[in-house]
Amino acid sequence: MEKKQKKILFALIAAAVLIAAVPFLALRGAEFGGSDDAGSKMAEQIHGEYEPWFTPVLESLTGGEIPGEIESLLFCVQTGIGVGITAFFMGRLYERRKLGKDDEEL
């Protein structure tokens, strides 16, 4: 990767982190609930009380809402799968370049 590209990459990631971090730091005391939930509330507001006619599979299996900790665990699993695959291939690509075997198939 050339120097200029490295700089761009760094700037992109820094900008992304900033955009995410600023509202969190600036809006003290905000709830930061999910906007999906906000959507559901809006639906209720428009439509009156609404009883969801189907409960999520896992919630009906365990008989209640998924505990917050478990939910964050499962979200982490999702991120982990994604990052794992991406990093694995990125590493192989990087090594391929290093070994000067650019034209070989992975």
Place this chain on the structure above:
Amino acid sequence: MTQNQKKLIAAAAVFSIAWGICPAANAMHIMEGYLPAGYCIAWGVLSLPFLVAGFMRIKKTLDENRRALTLLAMSGAFIFVISSLKIPSVTGSCSHMTGTGLGAILFGPCTVSILGLIVLIFQAILLAHGGLTSLGANTFSMAIAGPFISYGIYMLCRKCKLSRLATVFLAASAGDLFTYCVTSVQLALSYPSEAGGISASVLKFLGVFAPTQLPLAVVEGLLTTAIVLCLESYAKPELKSVGYLKEV
């Protein structure tokens, strides 16, 4: 594409259109149980032809070109990562991005519909996020409508000779934003407001989603550009093989 495959897509399309016309069936992720059953089925059926086409496109790509597998896996993984990150936004609520832009740019929108579907099923079953009943609607907004806009913008910008990175940025952000617009329309169709009907309802839902999603769309654009930048430096042969970079 073989004759049989073409027939299958055509059949799915006809089936879907027939459903669309049928008036009997009077949400990024719409919550489980929040869409009336008719709409759930209708959106699912509408997504079907895209999924069938996507499945065949993936099969064809992989048969012809094993190199594409790496990029395909990374596009899917990218959606996994990006759509699992809940990011705080200026409105004081969190939302997450779609990550479908990368796949749409590299492989075209149909292929992404399958990748998106996998993620949505994962989230619906394990995370109670989105839902099995609203799977059709969510697939349509996140894995079909968004990628199509991304792809369209990408093609348009390429025609206008915009720089490659700027193009990627615009395509990914637009796809993300459009996904939420479609969700708003989907919710509004099921929940028309009493005063102004569907259009008033669309505005209300957009009011909830759009301000939250706007900064996130920018983040998504930045991250997609970042990964494309990495790929451009290390995966040139693969990018050429899927037609993203011109053969030299």
